[in-house]
Amino acid sequence: MKINGLKKFLKEVEKAADGGFKKDLALWLEGSGMEFLAIIQDEIIRTGTVDTRRLLNSFQRGDSDSAWSLKSGSLTLEVGTNLTYASLANDGHTTVDLSSGKDRRWVPGRWKGDRFEYDPNERESGMLLKVKWVDGSGYWDNAVAIFEKMFDKSLERRLQGWMDSLGGA
Incomplete structure (x- = not known):
């Protein structure tokens, strides 16, 4: 100000x-x-x-x-x-990051029942998100x-x- x-x-x-x-x-x-x-x-x-x-x-x-x-x-x-x-x-x-083209849809982690646990070090499993707009x-x-x-x-x-x-x- x-x-x-x-x-x-x-x-x-x-x-x-x-x-x-x-x-x-x-x-x-x-x-x-x-x-x-x-x-x-x-x-x-x-x-x-x-x-x-x-x-x-x-x-x-x-x-x-x-x-x-x-x-x-x-x-x-x-x-x-x-x-x-x-x-x-x-x-x-x-x-999807439109400026770099980087796909942010893949989220590393694992499913435990119906709950997803994010793990940035996970290499074997994760989830793929649909391309969509996320409101701020x-x-x-x-x-x-x-x-x-x-x-x-x-x-x-x-x-x-x-x-x-x-x-x-």
């Missing part, structure tokens, strides 16, 4: 707050990122997105599949996941919409709190 005039505002306030404001803002931004990750996880669960917990866990700070980068100098926070199938689960996909759940899009509504109000309250504290100094 881009906030017009934030850099200029930060410079003015930083002079008055002796640099403590920027540190406080970075902590607030980090907390906002954590809140966004929680919203994404909630949406993965709420929408019933097919998940083996790997997708859900990848939206946790510190997970090996997580994307988390906070640059306090420019007050930039990037959060997300490094899992390649995350966008497929959100947007939808076919069982929109979990990411939903989470962004929810967070944007919350972020604006949170930022406004936080900035007002900082302004009030500077006025009382």
Whole structure:
């Protein structure tokens, strides 16, 4: 998200707050990122997105599949996941990768009664899926919409709190 005039505002306030404001803002931004990750996880669960917990866990700070980068100098926070199938689960996909022609229909594993167990190391058995469109759940899009509504109000309250504290100094 881009906030017009934030850099200029930060410079003015930083002079008055002796640099403590920027540190406080970075902590607030980090907390906002954590809140966004929680919203994404909630949406993965709420929408019933097919998940083996790997997708859900990848939206946790510190997970090996997580994307988390906070640059306090420019007050930039990037959060997300490094899992390649995350966008497929959100947007939808076919069982054939149209860009590469790679057939994703073969799923290695074994049948145990009427239940299929996925096993990426299985070489002898598996199941063949029909070519079809798999709808995405929109979990990411939903989470962004929810967070944007919350972020604006949170930022406004936080900035007002900082302004009030500077006025009382």
